[in-house]
Structure formats: C-alpha cells, structure tokens
Amino acid sequence: MRVLKFGGTSVGSVANINQVIKIVSQEAKNDRICVVVSAVGGVTDMLMQCGLQAAKKEDYNPVFKELETKHLQFVSELVPNDSEAVEETQGLLNDLNSLLNGIYLINELSPKTVDKLLAYGEILSSSIIARAMYAQGLDAARKDSRDLITTNDKHTKAGVNYKVTNSQLDYYFAKAKQQITVLPGFIASSATGETTTLGRGGSDFTAAIVAAALDVDQVEIYTDVSGMYTANPKLVKQAKPIESISYHEAMELSHFGAKVLYPPTIVPVMSKNIPIRIKNTMAPEDAGTLIHNKEGISDNPIKGLSNINNIALLTLEGGGMVGIPGISKRLFETLSNQGINIILITQASSEHSICLGVMEEDAGKAKNAIDEEFQYEISLNKIDPLSLEIGLSIIALVGDQMKSHQGISGKMFSTLGKNNVNIRAIAQGASEKNISAVIAQKDVKKALNSLHERFFEAQRKQLNLFITGVGNVGEKLLNQINQQQEYLKKHLNINLRVLGLSNSRKMLIDENGIDLDNWKALLEAGEPATLDGFHEAVVNQNQRNSIFVDITANADVADMYGKYLKQSVAVVACNKIAASSEFSKYSELKRLSKAYNAPLLFETNVGAGLPIIDTLNNLIASGDRVNRIQAVLSGSLNFVFNNFKSGESFHDVVQAAKAEGYTEPDPRIDLSGVDVARKILILARESGLKINLEDIANEPFLTEKNLNSTDVPHFFETLKEDAAHFEKLVADAEAKNHRLKYVAQLDNGKASVGLQSVPEGHPFYDLKGSDNIVLFFTDRYPEQPMQIKGAGAGGDVTASGLFADIIRTATY
Template identity: 50%
Template sequence: MKVLKFGGTSVANAQAVLQVEKIIKKESANQRIVVIVSALHGVTDVLINTAELASQSDENYLQHLKDLEEKHIAIVKELFPISGQSSWLSFVKKHFNDIEDLCNGIFILGELTPRTKDKLTSYGEFLSSNIIAARLQLAGLDVVWMNSADHIKTNSNYTHAKVDFITSEKNLKNYFEKNHNQIFLAPGFIASDENGNRTTLGRGGSDYSASIIASAIDAQELQIWTDVSGMMTADPRLVSQAKIIPEISYQEAMELSHFGAKVLYPPTIQPVMIKNIDLRIKNTFDDEASGTLVTHCLPSYGKDQEQQQIAVGISNMNNIALLTLQGSGMVGVPGISAKLFQCLSHEKINVILITQSSSEHSITIAIDQKEVFHAENAINSAFEDDLRLKRIEPVQIENRLSIVALVGENMKSRSGVSAKMFGCLGNNGINIRAIAQGSSEKNISIVISENDTKKAVNILHEEFFESEVKQIHLYICGTGNVGTKLIQQVYAQNKYLKEHLSMNLRIVGLSNSRKMVLSNQGISENEYADLLENGEIASAHKFSNEIRTRNLRNSVFVDLTANAEVPEIYEDLLKKSVNIVACNKIAAASDYENYKKLKSLAKNHNCKFFFETNVGAGLPIIGTINDLVRSGDAITSIQAVLSGTLNFVFNHYDGTQLFSEVVAQAQKEGFTEPDPRLDLAGTDVARKILILAREAGFPLDFNEIENIGFLPEECMQGDVKHFYKMLVKYDDHFKNLFDQAKRDGKILKYVAEFNNGKAKVGLQHIAPDSDLYHLYGKDNIVIFKTLRYSEQPLVVKGAGAGAEVTASGVFADIVRSV
C-alpha cells in the first residue's frame, strides 16, 4: 500500500480537488492506497482567528464563520451535480451550526482553552475529507472515509499532542486488516486521547498523520503532495535560482525542515525513517514532475567525493531570538544546562539552536521570538538565587534575528566548507551572531540579523549552487515598436536571467534610422532614450564597424528593422563571430545562395544566425522544423495562416464597415509592416513560407512561389496614403469577397501552402471543419505533415503578430544564441 497526503493548497478549490481525484485514480489503479487530506486552504487559520475573536468578545467572528460556510458550500456545489448536492449541503450546514455553537460558547465565556481549540480546528480536516471522499465515490471509486481520530491515539497535551505509537499502530493494523476497500480517505492533523477527546498534532500535523499511518502499515511509499515540485536548494521566495533537490537523505531532509524548509513538517520524517519507508514530495499541479525522494540511501551526486555536491540545500527561519545566559558562577558547575533546559521545557518552549562557549562561561539558545517573554521569566525564576548573588547575569536577549543553515551529508570531513561559508558572508558584510555545527557535520547553522536573511541566503546559494555569470553584449538595431518592447523586456528580465541562467544581458549599442549610440559599459534603462536621441548619425555599415572594432566577448547583433540595407552587414558580423538574431525577413528570404552562405558562415565561425520571429512572431515554428529535421524526420507538407495582419483583418471584417478601416486599425495596433501592402499583397506571407520551406531543406527561391492576390492592381500603385484611398474606392470588391464566403458557410483566410516541393499563397474559403477555421485576432497556425506526423499532423498555433510577442520571440533567440 501507498499513503498519499494532500495539503491545503492541493484542495484549495474544486478545480484542485478534481486534480487530486485524477492523481488518486492513477495511484489506486493497481494497489490499495490511503489518502490523507488537509483542510481546505486557509481554513485552519480562519478557524483559529475566529476562536480568538470570539474569546475577545469580538462579534466579527460571526462573519468569519459565514465566510467559511460559504466557502464549503461553494465547493460542494462545484463538485456535485444538483441532484447530489442536497445531502452534502445539509452536512456542511449541520457542522457549521456545531462550529457556531462552539464559538458562541467561547464568546460567552471569553475563554479559549487548548482543548476547545483542538475541537474547533479539527472541523477543517473533518469537513474537507468527508466532501472529498463523497466526490471520489461519485466518480465511481471504491473509497471509504476513515476517521483518523478513532485510530491515532495521543496524550492530552492539546494543540501539540504526543502520539502513543504502540496503541496507534495496533489500531491502524487492525483496521486495515478488517477493511479491504481500494481507497481509504482520512482527515489529517486530528487524533484523540484515551478518553476520546479530540486532539491535534500541531500545525503541519497532516503530514505527521500520513507518516504515522505509513509506518503502522509498513507502506511501500509515503507521498506528500503539495504546490511545489519538491524540496529546493533554498526558499524560492528569496532565491529565484533555487532548484529542486532530486534525492535527499532522511537526515538531510530533517535538518532542512527543522531549520525552516516549509515543504515538510519536521516530525513527519521520524516514523517513516524508522521503517526505511521512502518519502516522495510531489507537486499536485505538475504530477508528472519527479519531485524529491527522501530515502534511507544516501544521495549520489557523483562517482567520488570531489565530484559530489558539498551541500544539498540552504534553509532559513525568521522571527528568531537569541537568549544568552552567562556568568562566572556557571564555570565548572554541573547541572546548569540541565536546569536551563528543564525550565524551558516546563514552559513548553522549543529550543531551536544551542551554542556554548568552551569556557562554560555562557550558553546561548535560539527560540521563537514570540516565546521570549515566557522564556525570560522562566529563566529568571529558575536562576533567581544565582541572579541575586550575581553569580549569573540577567538574560541577554537579541530579537529580530534569523537562522540560516547550510545542510549536506557530503559536508562531513570536507575541509574548507566553513571557511568558504563564512568567507563569502564576511566579504559581503554579513555579521554572524552565533554559530552551531552538530557532531555529524551535516549542518552548519548561523544566526544573523533578520534584515540580512535574503542577502545571506542568496550569497550562499551563489557560492555553493551556482556557476559564474556569463556577460552578454547586445547591439540592437531598430528601436520602433518591437525594439522598444525588447529593450523594456531586457531591462525587466535581466535579474531573472542572472539568477536562473547565470547570464547578464548588457545593451552596449542602439541604433535607429537616424541616430546610434554605443557604450562598452552598458546603456542604462533611464538614459537610453536621451542618449540615442543625442547620439551620432546612424549608418548600418558604421554600426557594424563599431561592433567589429570593439570586439567584445559574447556579442549579439539584433536586427529589428525591415530595412534592406541592414542585412548587408550580416556577412561581416558573422565572419567576426558575432551572433545574429534577426526579426528582419529580408536576409532569410533573399536569393537562396545568399541564405545558404549566411547559414554556412554562422556554422564555420562558431556563432548563431537565428531568425525565429521571421515567421509567427514568438511562436516556435522554425525551431520546431529544426528539431524535426535534426531528429531525422522530413517535412512533407505545410499548410499555414502566417499573417497576423491578414488574420486580424479577416477576423474583424464583417462587411458592415469599410475594409480600409479594419486595415487601419490593424496598422494602428502594430500588427502590420510599415507598408501594409507587404501584408495584404501576400509578399510577407510568401517570404514566410519560403523561409519555412528552406528550413525544411528545400532550395526554393522567392520567384518560385505562386502568389494569388486579392487586391485590385490600383491598390499597389503610389504610396501608403494612396493605397488607403484605393481601399475605399474598391470597398465593394472586398465586401463581395466576404459575402461569397459567407453564403457558402465559410470564412476568408489567407493561406500559405507547401507541398511536393512547391509553394503558393492566396485567399481561401475555409470551412468550419478545418483546423484553419478557428483562428481569432492575430493568431497564426502552422500545420506540419512529416514522415512521423503523417496521419495526425503537428500543429503550432498562437498569437503571430504584435510588438510584445515578437519582442519576446527575439528575446528567446538572444538567450538561445549564447
């Protein structure tokens, strides 16, 4: 049997519950499983807050109860058909009446006892588990609801009850031996004492419940399903470069969870560790991800010690206080430590970290900051005589601290780990208040100011888990709609690239049709517009000369123009091993020999010539072809709608307004070329199908593409202003095209086709059963048939025009190029 536990975020709403249902169906297909669920996301916190308001005679607790009831009613209505809702709506209302009675009692008494708090908070798991069990039964699964409180027995230490493992294991074994259902669904977190009173296992106790059950039945595996894909090398909220840890030992996981890794409730590990039961942390919303395996076997990071990762992760805890007890009267006196920890234990204060000076002159402990007042009073009371006689000084307290722990089995006996850790922190001005290292050498913990936590965790992550940042120099030619968006994206996304890809993009050159500016130190976000406006006179060849003369490492030239002069500099740049990312289609659609030469130059000079956005803006069309060809497949045919402009126009044109108005709207929104005739005449589409055919391995030239136009000849004469006048003149022509297609129950699409080595473009009537029919706004679609995709074609579909998506496609090419 396996045990699966789903946390609050995994059952946050109806959609999440349906995902849980999918996982349960899969996991229970070939074996019996036990499923433990938490309360719906946030419910336990609201129940506690409600009880506290009631105990303070604050009538707002009633609104909290109403909100919680509505939350549960809503999920019932979404999970069950109308015919099956009545009994479960009654179930919810009945138990919320009980909850309200309980809160009313708290309100009247003005007191919230731990026992009452346990009874109240247990309703969250009780309700969620019953509702989810019923939903699974509705789906036809063989599931039975099991009350965890009947089987898991504890003492009467309410809110943090201690488990009676012998009795609990006996109860659970008997239950599962007598019942033979395929799926057992139980609430986590809740248990009961010997008198049957409801107890709870502490916040995070649902994990613990699952582990207790897994241990009792000697489960094959315990799975903890949550909203992240496993334990991570650091808190992703602090370190965006944090990575999933694929495999970790029980001891390492225990250390990380103890010092703040929230994925696991610390006590969870002990029951399964004793039985050597593997524990796997999985992501409910990415169930195919492998997650993190917590196992009794040591993780294997390499063949020998020097190849192994030193540490597996960094964890941190905030809201920490340090308490230091010191004095000459402590030296050589036995029992001081025992007395200290006994008084804290009596107050149920958890000591997180301990460090003691070698002279025995002082003992420093770290505790939760909210327990400082009680801890100080307890210590002062326990050492009252010593304080009066001044053998011991009053407790020294430091607040607003954090613990940061570096954890890893392979730290043991590895020299220089501490030096590396303290060195990088010291070099960055992090003051360490206390240090602790266990005898197992799996963990080095430090206490620092809470304000330094994020900085310290990032420094350590960079030192132990990241490689050197690669500096990339960008030269951008073209600062119109797409260029402006790209520049904004580079500045906005550069931090992400540094943290995730160890890459820093530095814009060192900008040019438009009038001016250009270059700076090896980089052009700042706040100044680039002014610097460019006041730059020197621009020239494509002059810009190229500057790039080659400066000869900066990892250079990328980005062509965002539609200018025929700019591609003339590609050859010289490629010969200098400058990577080229082109949005400009002219080079890739030029005569075949030039296209072939540019591709060959890039290969021979070990650089990249990428032009993904030549077709489909940010869609992965050219990349898809490249992947197919590289893997040994062959393109047999292509059918596509490749013009975001034309698709926008024919999606918006319904015959009731002037055709010219729709074209003008497309140009205003940035979907057309500067001269819209390149789009409407099919020239742009013809270039795109030509590029796709070439990338597929066919040596076509532009004049070999059949272009079946729909624009009257007069529309192609004169300038753009004249073009719009002619569109108005021939409006009846465009309306007739629309009406004819409409009479046949079809729509107009400008289609590019490649088949048997030949290509053509033109306006077609598309029926509703075609893949080309359901395209909206600026969408593009490309349908590939290949040797492998012969019966069911490969389809790439999405937004194929617009400055934002085009810029993002260029951005992606830049990242791939280096």
C-alpha cells in the same frame, strides 16, 4: 496499498480538488489507495482566528461566515444537487458555530478546545472530497482518523501510541472493501476519546503513521512545489528541486523552516525504510524529491539551505558561571518548565556565557523566568541579567556529506562576511550534518542568495548594479551591459543586473532588474532623486554583490563612497574627485574598502579605458618599484594640441573639442591642468606616495585672463582676446620641428604637469587624436619603459573601462 497525502494548497480550490481526484483515479487503477487530506488552504488559520476572537468576546461571525460560504460553495460545485452533502456539511458547520459560541460564553480557549476547533478543517475537507470522489464514479469512502490513530492527551501536539494505532489501522484496512479511503489528516484521539491534533503540518505525519503501520512501499506527499528545493524558491529564484535526499538531511531542512515537510513525518517511515516522495499536485509528471535512507554520492556535499525567522537570542553570561556545575541544567529546566522549545544552543569554551535561540514569541516569558531563577546570582553580580535580542533568524546549511569535506564552514562564513551579513551566533553538531548561524532577519534573503550562489550555481555570480549619472558615458555603459549580459552568463558565469539608476532629477529602483531596452522612459517616470535617498534605497535592497557606479564629476556624490563601502557595497567610479581629494580621505576610503571587503575601483580616473592603474598595481604587487612616470593623460588636451596649428584659432579648436565631448562641460578644468594634476596624483598615490594636489607643480599655459574668467562663455571670449599668446606657443614649437604635448611627470617623489615642446623621435611626438600614453620607468624597466598607449577619452572607451572594473569586482 498506496498512501497519498494532499496539502492545503492542493485542496485549496475546486479546480485543485478536481486535479487531486484525477491523480487519485489514475493511481487507483493498479492499487488500493489511502488518501490523507489537509484542511482547505487558509482554513486552519481562519478557525484559529475565530477561536481567539470568540475567547476575547469579539465578533467572530464575519470570519466564520467567510469560512461557511467557502465550504458550501465547494459542495455546490463539486457535488451539485446532492442534498445529503449539503446537509452533512451544514451540520458540521452548525456544530462548529456552536463550539465557537461556547468559547465566546466561557471566555476561554484551552488547548483541549483548540484541538476540537481546528479539527473541523480536516473533518470538513475530507467529507467534501470523499463525496466528490464518489460523485465522479470512484469507489471511495471516508474514515475518521480519530477512530484509527490514538495519542496521549497532550493537546495541540499529541504523542502517538504506535502499538494501539498500528493495531487499529491494520484491523480497519484488512476489513475495508473500498478501493479508496479518505482520511482527515492532522487529527487523532486520546485513549479517552477526546479529539487531539498532531501539530501544525500534522497531515504529513498522519500519512507517515498510516504508511508505517501498513508497511507500504512509498508515501507520496503532494504539495504546491515539485519537491524539496535547495532553498526557499520564494526567496531564492535560482533554487531548484533536490532529486534525492536522505532522511536525516530532510529532517534537518524541515526542522530549519523548509515548509514542504512536517519534521516528525520522517520518524515512523524511517524505521521501516519506507521512502517518501514529494510531488507537485499541479505537475504530477515532475519527478519530485525522493527521501530515503541512502546517502547519495555527489560532488556537492550541501543538499540545501533553510531558515527560521522570528528568532530571539538569549545570552546568559557572567564570571560566576565559570567552573560552577549545574548552571546549564538550571537554565534548561527553567525553559522546559515554561514549555519553551530551544532551537539553537552555543556555549563558549570559557563557560563564561551560554547563547540560546528560541522563538521570538517566547522571548519575554523566557527572560522573566530565567532572571527569576538566577535572581540570587544576579543580585551578587556573579551573573548578568539575561540579554535578549530579537529580529533575528537562523540560517542553516544542510548535508550528510559535509563531515567528509573540509572548508565548508569557511566558505559559508566568508561568503556571508563579504556581503556584510553579521553572524551573531554559530552552532554545528558533532555529526556535522548542518551548520547554523544566527543573523539579522533583514539579511536572510541576501544570505540565502549568496550561499546558494556559492554552493549551487556552478560559481555563477550575480552582480547587482546601482548607477548614478546616466549621461553620455552612462548611456554607453548601459548599452554595453545590455549587449553583453548573455555573453557574461555563458562565458564568465556572471549574471549582471542593473537594479538602480539615478540622475540629478530622478531615480529608479527595481529589485527584479531594470529593463535596459526601456530604461530612459522608466527613469523619467521614477521618483525624485536625492543622494541620500538613492543610498537608502540601495541599502534597503540589501542585495548581495552590490556595486555603486558613479559616472559623474560631482563632489557630493564622491563624498558618499564611504557610506556605501561601510555597507559592503563596492564602488566603481570614473569620478576623480574622491581618489584625488585630501590624502586622509583617500586613505580612509582604501581602509574602508579593506575593512568591509568592498572593492573600490577607479581605473577610468586615469586613461579612460586604458589599463593604467591596474598595470601599476600589478607591477607593485609583483615586487617592482616605480622610479619615474612620464605621461600624456589628457585626451582633451592631446586632441586640442594635435589640431592646433600655426595660423589657426586656438578658440575654435577648443570649441571643437568641447563639441566632440573630449572636454568637460567647463573646458577650464582640462586646460588649466587641474584634471591632469589629479591623474598624476592618483598614479603617485597608487605607487605608494603620500602627497596631495597642492604638492604637484602646475605650470599653466593659459593666461591670467583665461584663468580668472568668470564663466565658460567669458573664458571663450578671453581665448579670442589672447589669441597671440597661443599663436606664439605653437609657432615656437613648429620652428624647432617640435609638437606641443601636455605632460605629467613623477620623478623621485616629485610630481608636475605642464605644456612641453616634444622633439621628433620622442614617444609622445606621434601621439594622435585624443590618445593617452604612459611610460613606467621601474627597477625592471629602467631604460626601455613599459608603455601603455591608446584612446584616453570618449564615451565608449570610458564606459568599457567602467565595465571592466565592474567585472573585476566578481573576482574579489
């Protein structure tokens, strides 16, 4: 004998039912088959909706007519031209309508009536499916489960009388002649013959009861997925089927929200060591998940993640609870008397508080009952009124082998903490088969994905980018990301996705990732952009490992960094304004980065793609001390003075630098030395100095007329007017066989920037094009400084520096 159960989605359409019949016909070639079926998908909810509407004297007919049409359509397609089938189905529907009319008349829906009402779902589906099997030539007959499974009279979730039930099942199947028996799941009857049900999801339970009574080799539960998954695949795209799992692990996962299996299902088969196989109706060739009594040996002690939503957290606390026997007893009895199930319990060792997790729908009733029970203690201020929090979920990490592996809970909580998921309560049983945490329901998807990534994805880390500023450098960065995505997956185990883009006009958010082959058109079709709107969109996405990338030179964008860091969103910036703002702001951003475990990286602030800041930080972290820094830090100024020769026009050289993209749109930012001053300020701060921009001596080489120009066109006019000034600067240098370099210095805590005439043989003398160079004189490098030299400007190298910072966030 084989027992096969098919769930609501498996019988949810004519095509699916035909697939069920195909599977059963194959299995019936070698053995007798018991087929347990659920109601057609969605019908149980429709029945309940009708009942509730009828009890409120509302019009339930539209829903009933929809339900009637659905079943009659199934009959006409599955068993065409069968008047008996139509008559039987219509008779059942008429009886159902009469029951609903009675509910309407008495204005009441008792648990006993709920069972009678909901039973029609399985009664109708089993009748139609049995007739369909027979019509296709199978030796099939239907048997009403109410004749075989006897329960107590606790309606809506009845307890099984196994002694009577097993006897009835043995007797019936010993006498039954048909090859295939179709049973309606979920329904049973009390000793007095009243219809009872086994709880929502009880069709699984029916199959297990039958299997245990008949002592079969295996129960097969067919559903719409290929087994139990490591997490809910609707929330975690990387979730995968679990090949093998123990009874206890399956029970924990199903208790904590895994919908594939109804938790009580395991109980009757576990005592007889009967395996359960979870299979996919639409892909029966898939192996599915085997649930049995053997603990598999695995490198990963975690078998799965699960969650329960709509949780309320009840907290009873007060000094009057400490050392007083019976408080817990009274609390639990109060909830038990109200019929409220406790899902999670945690108590502080100080006995000062007890936290309980219950379903949100029971929260109000629970609070009223508990406050009433402890009314006397509350009036004496010995116990506080019950605290109630809603909008919560429980997430659970499940695995039999967790007890023999250290550090699981540490990895779990650190992963959640890094992703700004606040834990409200924690529970772990002594068996260490699961670790449960209460979190905000809005964080469930991020929490499950973060934990799944940590425990199941071979340490592949997904980085989610939100980029503002998609001009020259931004476009280069997107091209590099698009080119390197597969490489990062293969070699660095990093899945890099761009979820958000913004410029000054438009913004685009796509939680599935933006198509980088078509991002310009997609962004142009996006919604109007605001800084707050983009920030709100990033926060609402609530993605793990989120990174805000600033590729602007905008002060207002820089002012947003703190808001992102407070949401545990990393910040990667080539915008120098934040790191060179007032020291208090700079240090506050550093503090927020540490407090919220969100990287703040700005390598491209100095030297574009050159590893200057990172090298400096590594020197200091290793115990070295910086004594002096000399640097040429402006690619634009180096380009200008490398191309400016005596007898040439300084105006033309600056125009060329601007046209090549080496300068800011306003060249005064570069030529005034402010940009270089910001860079040496950042290096000074990273080396440990507390200084501000005004503390840096800036010796301008521009004239007063240049510095006081009203706008960029006027600035270029002043360059023409003061051409003699610049001719003298370069002529004086060439006369000494020197070259002009704009140099930044930090020496004994004092920083300065200015134009210098550099002699031949100096490290700066042969610096070409737009290259940068930095000399670090430290305790370890006192005479021969550490040199970092290379291209310090340009879209590609700046983009590569940003890319490097993005990848660096994966190691935090």
